[in-house]
Amino acid sequence: MISLTNIAIRRGRQVLFEKASLQVHAGQRMGVIGANGCGKSSLFALFLGELEVDDGELAIDDRDVIAHVAQQSPTGAGSAVDYVMDGDQELLEIQAGLDAAEESNSDVHLLHERMDSIDGYTAESRASRLLHGLGFSADEFGKAVSDFSGGWRMRLNLARALMCRSDILLLDEPTNHLDLPAILWLERWLKQYEGILLVVSHDRDFLDEVCTRIAHIENQQVKLYTGNYSQFEAQRAEHLAQQQALFTRQQKDIKHIQSYVDRFRYKASKARQAQSRLKMLERMEKIAPAHADSPFRFHFPEPKKQPHHLLGLTDAAVGYGDITVLDKISLNLSAGDRLGLLGVNGAGKSTLVKALSTGSTLLRGERTLSKDTQIGYFAQHQLELLYPKSSPIEHLAEVAPDDREQEHRSYLGRFGFSGERIFEPVAPFSGGEKARLVLALMIRQGPNLLLLDEPTNHLDLEMRQALSIALIEYTGALVVISHDRHLLRSVCDELLIVHDGIVDRFTQSLDDYPQWLKDREQKEEEIVSKWLPQAEKQLTRKELRQQQAQLRERLKPLYTKVKTLEKTLGASQERLVKLDAQLADETIYTDHSRKEELKNLLKEHASVKADIESLEWEWLDANEQLEQAR
Numbered sequence: 093m094i095s096l097t098n099i100a101i102r103r104g105r106q107v108l109f110e111k112a113s114l115q116v117h118a119g120q121r122m123g124v125i126g127a128n129g130c131g132k133s134s135l136f137a138l139f140l141g142e143l144e145v146d147d148g149e150l151a152i153d154d155r156d157v158i159a160h161v162a163q164q165s166p167t168g169a170g171s172a173v174d175y176v177m178d179g180d181q182e183l184l185e186i187q188a189g190l191d192a193a194e195e196s197n198s199d200v201h202l203l204h205e206r207m208d209s210i211d212g213y214t215a216e217s218r219a220s221r222l223l224h225g226l227g228f229s230a231d232e233f234g235k236a237v238s239d240f241s242g243g244w245r246m247r248l249n250l251a252r253a254l255m256c257r258s259d260i261l262l263l264d265e266p267t268n269h270l271d272l273p274a275i276l277w278l279e280r281w282l283k284q285y286e287g288i289l290l291v292v293s294h295d296r297d298f299l300d301e302v303c304t305r306i307a308h309i310e311n312q313q314v315k316l317y318t319g320n321y322s323q324f325e326a327q328r329a330e331h332l333a334q335q336q337a338l339f340t341r342q343q344k345d346i347k348h349i350q351s352y353v354d355r356f357r358y359k360a361s362k363a364r365q366a367q368s369r370l371k372m373l374e375r376m377e378k379i380a381p382a383h384a385d386s387p388f389r390f391h392f393p394e395p396k397k398q399p400h401h402l403l404g405l406t407d408a409a410v411g412y413g414d415i416t417v418l419d420k421i422s423l424n425l426s427a428g429d430r431l432g433l434l435g436v437n438g439a440g441k442s443t444l445v446k447a448l449s450t451g452s453t454l455l456r457g458e459r460t461l462s463k464d465t466q467i468g469y470f471a472q473h474q475l476e477l478l479y480p481k482s483s484p485i486e487h488l489a490e491v492a493p494d495d496r497e498q499e500h501r502s503y504l505g506r507f508g509f510s511g512e513r514i515f516e517p518v519a520p521f522s523g524g525e526k527a528r529l530v531l532a533l534m535i536r537q538g539p540n541l542l543l544l545d546e547p548t549n550h551l552d553l554e555m556r557q558a559l560s561i562a563l564i565e566y567t568g569a570l571v572v573i574s575h576d577r578h579l580l581r582s583v584c585d586e587l588l589i590v591h592d593g594i595v596d597r598f599t600q601s602l603d604d605y606p607q608w609l610k611d612r613e614q615k616e617e618e619i620v621s622k623w624l625p626q627a628e629k630q631l632t633r634k635e636l637r638q639q640q641a642q643l644r645e646r647l648k649p650l651y652t653k654v655k656t657l658e659k660t661l662g663a664s665q666e667r668l669v670k671l672d673a674q675l676a677d678e679t680i681y682t683d684h685s686r687k688e689e690l691k692n693l694l695k696e697h698a699s700v701k702a703d704i705e706s707l708e709w710e711w712l713d714a715n716e717q718l719e720q721a722r
Contacts, residue, residue: 093117094139094260094288096314099148101134108134110312111148116305118259121282121289123299123321126309128524128552132292135309136160136262139290152260157181159258161266165245166237173233175248176219179255183212210257222251225277226270227437243269243437254281263291267298268549271437272575273609294553296321297577348391348565388558390506390532392566395540397464398427402541402569403448408457410440410447416455417443421595423588425541429569432580434598434605435590441573442471442545444590448571449543452709468539470547473708475526480519481672484509484529487518491536507532508555523550531559542570548579577602650714657711664704671697 096114100107108131116122124132137143138150140160152158159179166175178184189203207213220233226247232240237248246269253261267275279301282289290307293299299306299321306317306324317324404424411417417440425431425448433441446453449469478487488500495503504514507528518526527550534542542563548556556576563570563583574580580587580602587598587605600608674693680686 095151097149099145123303130309156259158260159256160262179252399462399464406458409455430585432584439590468534471545540568661707
């Protein structure tokens with residue numbers, strides 16, 4: 093059991109908790125939610141012994157084993173399966189004891205009995221199944237940890253935490269680096285977990301599937317709700333709906349969607365979209381009050397022009413260099429189309445969206461774009477394209493130079509930027525704040541076609557809800573890649589599935605997608621089941637490593653390219669930091685004798701920044717080539 097009694101936690105002047113209490117028992121799966129900065133991570137740090145309470149009492153049984161996902165990216169030449177197995181600390185202790193006992197010819201039968209009691213002899217099989225569930229293929233189990241990209245290394249950290257036979261499991265945003273198939277597998281695994289599970293997540297469907305209780309952090313307190321996230325919303329909505337001012341704001345949101353339905357439900361070309369909004373409206377009436385006090389309020393402006401044909405690919409192939417990722421693509425986007433893209437990581441969803449956005453990944457075929465098409469493209473790398481030293485209001489002024497400062501303030505306020513925050517440099521902003529700013533800048537430009545690649549990755553639940561509402565009302569066309577099932581279900585009228593090098597229409601519903609995946613996974617499971625016993629009986633770890641070494645040798649040219657780009661990119665980024673420091677010296681702008689030096693610095697700064705942008709694209713492309721080659 094975990095027990096908090098009247099605790100207080102302060103960070104400097106900020107009070108995170110004041111006389112807060114909480115009890116969690118074995119078998120309970122609790123979702124921990126609350127606004128960014130409310131103290132969710134501090135609560136986990138407290139349980140891990142990294143933080144102490146300023147007042148009150150924390151009680152955790154000293155015998156309880158706590159597992160959590162390491163935030164540092166792992167490195168090393170050890171294999172993936174060995175790295176995951178090392179998550180079982182007791183197994184490591186027994187193995188070390190056996191090695192020592194065999195050297196001294198001691199009696200080892202007690203250690204072997206302990207090994208048997210913890211299922212130590214099947215540890216490699218268990219670790220392999222964890223890796224398979226999280227999306228690793230069988231031929232990657234023996235690959236060196238350092239050969240994986242950053243996102244896949246974080247999956248290794250998650251697998252290692254699950255490998256630990258823990259009494260308490262702490263998961264902070266476990267779905268961030270997972271695709272939808274891996275999320276569905278993780279949901280099934282966690283529902284079988286017998287200890288105490290505490291999970292922080294902004295994925296409402298994930299919380300609905302996994303959690304039996306919700307701990308909501310608000311106003312320095314922890315309030316407990318029985319049930320999953322949707323049940324929490326209903327309970328909280330009942331309370332908030334009693335507050336007339338908040339209830340009025342909720343009704344305003346519903347009115348926006350209802351007006352769309354009333355305008356288009358009897359218009360043949362818009363009937364399907366109107367019906368979709370009508371279904372969402374029915375759901376929204378139940379959940380909107382729980383978010384009525386959200387600080388985020390924004391809407392997409394009506395596109396100035398909405399041509400019928402927006403964008404198309406005909407007999408297209410997309411990929412990188414000599415590597416074709418997807419082939420035989422014929423796709424036409426028309427006004428009002430609302431498409432969601434399904435598929436595992438690495439299947440080619442982002443490659444397809446890049447081809448739609450700029451044509452950068454188009455290898456063959458034709459890309460046709462209407463002269464009146466205005467594309468709004470959101471991808472994770474765009475967060476890094478913000479100017480570190482510029483403020484939100486300076487970024488907005490570039491996009492909307494004719495707007496007055498008060499209009500800028502009002503607009504940014506709808507995205508949660510207010511007060512002096514709008515004048516501060518964006519460099520130290522969190523990932524969520526940068527994502528909100530990029531969305532704000534994109535929306536302000538009034539696109540009639542949105543291409544959204546994982547737009548919710550850094551957003552909290554309140555911002556996700558606000559984005560869903562804004563996209564429901566949006567009258568332009570959109571294509572969305574997301575593992576957030578609530579977003580896909582809310583805003584998409586049609587689904588495409590990217591798999592096995594092609595793009596297909598997914599004729600079933602999003603709720604049928606797990607079964608579609610399960611049917612495919614069963615075939616893969618048969619392969620893994622055949623592979624595991626053979627590997628355990630016939631191949632030693634040394635032999636497996638030798639096999640994987642041969643595979644790495646074949647992929648060495650691509651590895652070398654990625655490493656070289658990383659090194660060059662790192663050097664350029666270091667140089668940019670030094671140039672920023674030099675340009676921050678106010679005297680260089682006032683000392684006329686340094687005029688030429690300033691000119692050269694500005695020129696080099698622009699050049700290095702352009703090089704970094706180009707190198708980042710090359711690095712992303714090289715990584716995708718490597719993943720495909722594997």
